[in-house]
Structure formats: C-alpha cells, structure tokens
C-alpha cells in the first residue's frame with residue numbers, strides 16, 4: 185500500500201489526509217501541537233459520521249478510512265513514505281527547518297511536496313539536498329470537496345516527479361492542472377480582479393456592496409458576490425494574499441490592494457468570523473437591499489469580467505498554464521460559472537479589447553492595459569477555442 189505523510193494537521197493537512205485515505209493510501213499526519221492533533225482527529229471522526237449519516241459512504245468504509253490515518257507528534261513515522269505533503273504555517277523560515285528535517289527522515293526516492301499558496305517553490309526546493317524530487321501540490325479549501333489541485337513544478341523539479349505527482353493526484357480523484365512557479369499560480373492570480381475591481385467600483389461610488397454582489401451573482405452567474413466571498417474568506421486573509429501577490433509581482437499596479445479592505449482589517453471587520461465585515465452578521469441584522477437596475481448591473485459585471493478575462497489571457501500569454509488548464513482552474517477551483525477564455529470567445533475578442541481600451545482611455549492607469557495576446561488575436565480575427 186502507498187503511504188502519505190502530511191505535516192501540519194490544520195485545515196488543509198487534515199483535508200488532504202482524508203482525501204488520500206479515502207483513495208486507499210496509508211496516512212501519517214504530524215503536527216508539533218498535540219492539541220491540534222487531538223482536535224483534528226475528533227473533527228475527522230465527525231466528518232466521517234456525517235458522511236455515513238448522509239449515506240455518502242457506509243460505516244465499514246468510514247472505519248477503514250479512519251483506520252488508515254495515524255496521528256503522531258513523532259516524525260520518525262515518515263520513514264517509508266512514498267509522498268510527503270507539507271501543510272504548515274505560511275512562513276519561509278519555519279518551512280526551511282521543516283524541509284531540512286523531512287529530507288533526513290525519508291527514503292531517497294520519496295517525493296516531497298508543499299501545499300504553499302504564496303511562497304516560491306524554487307525557494308522552498310532550495311532547502312533540499314535533492315530538489316529534483318520536490319514539487320508544489322496546491323489544494324483548495326475544503327480539500328475533500330474541491331475537485332481541483334494545482335501541480336507546480338519548481339525550476340529544480342525532475343519531469344518524473346511531476347508525472348508521478350499528477351498520476352497520484354488523479355488516482356485520488358482530483359482534477360489536476362499544471363502551473364508555472366509564479367505568484368498565485370493560476371487561481372489566486374487570475375481571480376484577483378474579482379475582488380480588486382469590485383472594490384474599485386465601490387470606491388468610485390458607482391455602487392454599494394449589495395448591488396455589486398447582486399450584479400455578479402444574478403447577471404454574471406457567480407455563486408457568491410465578491411463582498412460576500414471576502415467576508416467568507418476573511419478580510420485579513422484576503423488582504424494578505426492581495427498584498428503578497430502585489431509585492432511578488434514587483435508592485436504591478438494591476439494587483440494593488442485597496443484601502444477599503446485595509447481599513448476593514450484595521451477596524452477588525454474581518455467578515456463572518458468577527459460578526460462584521462462588508463455586511464453585519466449579528467443576530468437579527470438586516471441585509472441591505474441592492475439596487476436591481478440591469479443597466480448598472482451590467483456595467484459592474486462587464487467591467488469586472490473583462491478584467492478577469494484580461495488576467496486569464498495574460499496568464500496564457502505568459503505561458504503560466506495551458507488554455508484548458510486556465511479555464512478548468514477557475515471553474516473547478518473557485519466555481520466560476522464558465523471558463524474565462526471560453527467566456528471571452530462568447531463575448532467576442534473585439535468586445536474585450538474595446539472594453540479594456542475604454543477603461544484605459546478613461547483612467548490612464550497601467551492597471552487597465554490590455555493583454556498583448558487579446559490585441560494580437562483581435563487583429564488576426566482569432567478565438568481561444
């Protein structure tokens with residue numbers, strides 16, 4: 185039987201353990217914090233009970249999955265792992281220590297992976313003596329429910345490592361996409377305007393939170409509006425991701441964070457978890473009414489959509505991932521109603537270029553520059569598909 189070791193029994197680690205054990209792997213999950221290990225073990229038991237109650241799996245299967253997962257404070261159990269996935273705090277210094285120690289406690293052919301969302305894999309790989317066996321395996325939260333996994337080879341990664349990681353993840357019932365080791369990989373890069381452009385629309389006083397959310401959901405078909413989603417993710421988390429992406433792109437204005445969100449974080453308006461974010465989540469609070477004006481709604485939707493399309497087109501232009509993988513990443517990693525490149529074809533490449541150039545003309549900000557790929561395609565009369 186193949187064996188996975190997971191380091192870090194937090195939100196992601198425990199989800200990854202469940203996914204692998206469900207696929208029949210033996211799993212060891214390690215954390216430095218014994219309380220976390222105990223809590224995670226209890227919560228995993230509850231998840232399994234719920235799956236049995238909902239008749240998604242039977243009791244015998246649930247028992248087998250739980251039997252396959254061992255919780256330990258001791259790293260020596262990593263010894264005969266085929267794969268190790270690190271899912272500890274997002275801190276380079278701490279990761280460095282952990283990776284140096286992992287390599288000493290596993291076989292020479294064990295594949296070693298990181299679930300990092302924002303750190304450079306080339307940097308993490310450099311902590312290993314043999315980085316050719318190292319790779320990024322980026323799950324989405326909650327790992328057992330989200331079908332997408334981004335596979336990110338570092339500069340040092342061997343082709344065989346990438347192929348093996350992809351095969352294993354596919355055997356765990358995950359849809360894999362291949363992304364270049366660049367900030368935000370595919371999803372967290374391409375999705376930036378969903379938040380950033382919505383915040384900008386609000387800051388320009390074009391519409392309030394509720395109206396922007398209404399437009400994106402009702403007219404765009406997105407499952408959640410940007411402000412609802414930021415409240416759900418937590419403004420602190422979402423702000424830090426934006427700030428990190430902005431810094432990592434050498435301060436490209438396209439990714440500039442917003443003062444509105446910064447002030448929300450400073451005020452402690454973190455979203456659902458603090459009871460107040462863009463919306464009030466206290467008991468009995470009324471949700472503000474949106475202005476259901478279709479003309480205004482389309483203005484909001486199309487401005488945000490064209491910025492998302494521009495980001496997706498630029499990711500393809502810069503060879504971050506393939507056309508299919510960019511569309512799969514956004515529909516399966518963040519539940520977009522349609523792939524953005526497919527959407528671009530539907531709206532027309534000429535429409536996209538005209539809309540972006542219109543924004544650029546109006547604001548004269550580099551943020552609204554049209555991707556050279558869209559411009560080139562427009563000239564050639566091409567489509568993505």
Ligand SMILES: NC(=O)c1ccc[n+]([C@@H]2O[C@H](COP(=O)([O-])OP(=O)(O)OC[C@H]3O[C@@H](n4cnc5c(N)ncnc54)[C@H](O)[C@@H]3O)[C@@H](O)[C@H]2O)c1
Nearest residue numbers: 192193194195196215216217220271272273274300301325
């Ligand atoms: N939460 C998400 O939505 C999400 C999604 C994708 C990727 N990630 C990435 O996954 C990683 C983990 O995120 P999370 O949300 O599960 O964090 P978390 O805070 O829920 O869990 C991290 C766990 O790591 C443990 N830990 C810290 N230092 C350790 C060490 N030296 N050895 C062993 N365990 C240690 C902590 O005790 C904690 O239980 C991060 O790199 C993050 O960027 C998070």
